[in-house]
Amino acid sequence: MNKLSVNGLNVWFGKQRDRVNAVKGATFDVAQGESFGLVGESGSGKSTILRAITGLAPNWSGKVELDGRAIGKVRPKSFFKTVQMVFQDPYASLHPRHSVDQVLGETLHLHGFRDIDARVVKLLDDVGLGQKFRFRYPHQLSGGQRQRVAIARALAPEPELLLLDEPTSALDVSVQAEILNLLADLRRDRDLTYVMVSHDLSVVGHMCDRLAVMKDGHIVEILDVDALRSMKASHPYSKQLLEASLG
Amino acid sequence: MMAETQTLREWLLTETPTSRRHAKISAVYQGWLSFRSNTMAMIGLAILVLLVFVAAAAPLLSPHDPFVQDLGNRLLPLGTGGHILGTDSLGRDILSRLIYGARITLYIVALVALIAPIAGLLVGTVSGYVGGWTDTVLMRVTDIFLAFPRLVLALAFVAALGAGIENAVLAISLTAWPPYARIARAETLTIRSSDFISAIQLQGAGPLRIITGHIWPLCISSLIVRVTLDMAGIILAAAGLGFLGLGAQPPSPEWGAMISEGRRFILDHWWVATMPGLAIFTVSLAFNLLGDGLRDVLDPKAGE
Numbered sequence: 001m002n003k004l005s006v007n008g009l010n011v012w013f014g015k016q017r018d019r020v021n022a023v024k025g026a027t028f029d030v031a032q033g034e035s036f037g038l039v040g041e042s043g044s045g046k047s048t049i050l051r052a053i054t055g056l057a058p059n060w061s062g063k064v065e066l067d068g069r070a071i072g073k074v075r076p077k078s079f080f081k082t083v084q085m086v087f088q089d090p091y092a093s094l095h096p097r098h099s100v101d102q103v104l105g106e107t108l109h110l111h112g113f114r115d116i117d118a119r120v121v122k123l124l125d126d127v128g129l130g131q132k133f134r135f136r137y138p139h140q141l142s143g144g145q146r147q148r149v150a151i152a153r154a155l156a157p158e159p160e161l162l163l164l165d166e167p168t169s170a171l172d173v174s175v176q177a178e179i180l181n182l183l184a185d186l187r188r189d190r191d192l193t194y195v196m197v198s199h200d201l202s203v204v205g206h207m208c209d210r211l212a213v214m215k216d217g218h219i220v221e222i223l224d225v226d227a228l229r230s231m232k233a234s235h236p237y238s239k240q241l242l243e244a245s246l247g
Numbered sequence: 248m249m250a251e252t253q254t255l256r257e258w259l260l261t262e263t264p265t266s267r268r269h270a271k272i273s274a275v276y277q278g279w280l281s282f283r284s285n286t287m288a289m290i291g292l293a294i295l296v297l298l299v300f301v302a303a304a305a306p307l308l309s310p311h312d313p314f315v316q317d318l319g320n321r322l323l324p325l326g327t328g329g330h331i332l333g334t335d336s337l338g339r340d341i342l343s344r345l346i347y348g349a350r351i352t353l354y355i356v357a358l359v360a361l362i363a364p365i366a367g368l369l370v371g372t373v374s375g376y377v378g379g380w381t382d383t384v385l386m387r388v389t390d391i392f393l394a395f396p397r398l399v400l401a402l403a404f405v406a407a408l409g410a411g412i413e414n415a416v417l418a419i420s421l422t423a424w425p426p427y428a429r430i431a432r433a434e435t436l437t438i439r440s441s442d443f444i445s446a447i448q449l450q451g452a453g454p455l456r457i458i459t460g461h462i463w464p465l466c467i468s469s470l471i472v473r474v475t476l477d478m479a480g481i482i483l484a485a486a487g488l489g490f491l492g493l494g495a496q497p498p499s500p501e502w503g504a505m506i507s508e509g510r511r512f513i514l515d516h517w518w519v520a521t522m523p524g525l526a527i528f529t530v531s532l533a534f535n536l537l538g539d540g541l542r543d544v545l546d547p548k549a550g551e
Contacts, residue, residue, distance in 0.1 A: 077451045084449065087446060092443065093445075097465060099267070101267060101270075107447075110450045110456075133263075135266060135267060135269065136264065137274065156450075
């Protein structure tokens, strides 16, 4: 069964003459437990798809189904217990005046958990941060540590579907690998479904089972990762992208 | 335990706080350290601490009763007959009146500082976060208040409500909030589109929680700075109302009213108007210096 099914999704910004159509008729399915990649150049609308699914981009039309049930314009609280998102820039996604403890504690509180202290400790262990990070503020953390906190926050409500918006593009290469391994381990341990946006084909090749190639708001091709590895793309743009990634 | 070998300073400056309270104290201490390195701001703070002390200990510090008139000893120059700063037109000791006047000044400052920025913060953040019609209506109201010259509007309020220190405070507050609302709104607009607000929205947080818990902490620091910088203007506005006879009423030793009384003798007896003027100048300057120092410590864009 499909965890997430997106059918004919259009997303736009602005009104009338200023209207920009960021995503045009995107259609794809993500199976339970699958890791699905969205690749494309900057501005191709890949992040916008994630924002439309979570409701952060309010202007969209088309059909988005989660576990076979259509998502309406207003998302119920149960939606955020199932779907969570990790943002691209860990320097922007943590409140500068909130300590790690506050960030995780408030998230747990909002999802109605009672045993907040124990859960904060567990979450920090799960993402490979020790207790000594619990009361630090974001400016006392490195980029990789911040992204681990952001991942812990996304895991706090125990979601089933995790939307990853270029989770490693703001990090050093060595830290990138650590975060990707962490994400891969978490998916295995918790049976998570991923939708991962990236412009880095090697990251997607490492993390994903299938991927969609986007250009100018359209999904031009959906291929599986074996086709990617053997360079068997059929659309000319995908071919171009593959060749460019070889350098 | 590490704690036994740590000095207090190390405990305060640690990168790895061990509890919620420890993290808070440590953050405050680091702010204090960076504030302390600003000499001018420390001078401002020292003057204000002194002002608070003088106001609190007024009965002990003042050499004479500020209200007792002695027409035989009117308009004495500085240092005569035990009156260090001389006496005014009714023979009252000017130093004692200045000392008691500090209470009134602090009262005005505290009340305006409580009312105006909080009103501005509420209007600005709600307007900026909610947007749409709410934003339009609230901002047009703000524009209307901004369009009036401050002292004229205050005059109108005092004229309508009656003269007196409480009404002067109310009038000043009513004219002082719109700039705070503007600042708070501008900050909110930049904050609301940031990822950490999106992240908390994705946890299902409502607008009330986001505004009070996530937007306010980031707006407050720039508001505090703005308030301290505005304090000089507020003291002057209160003094101006007092000068025009619309603020504190005689025989209350309000500094502006004292200048107003001394005006009549300014050519022959300069000290009667000058001494309260110097007091207003000193306190205004102190607030300005403090504001500059606080901006360096609190402004999130300047730090890190």
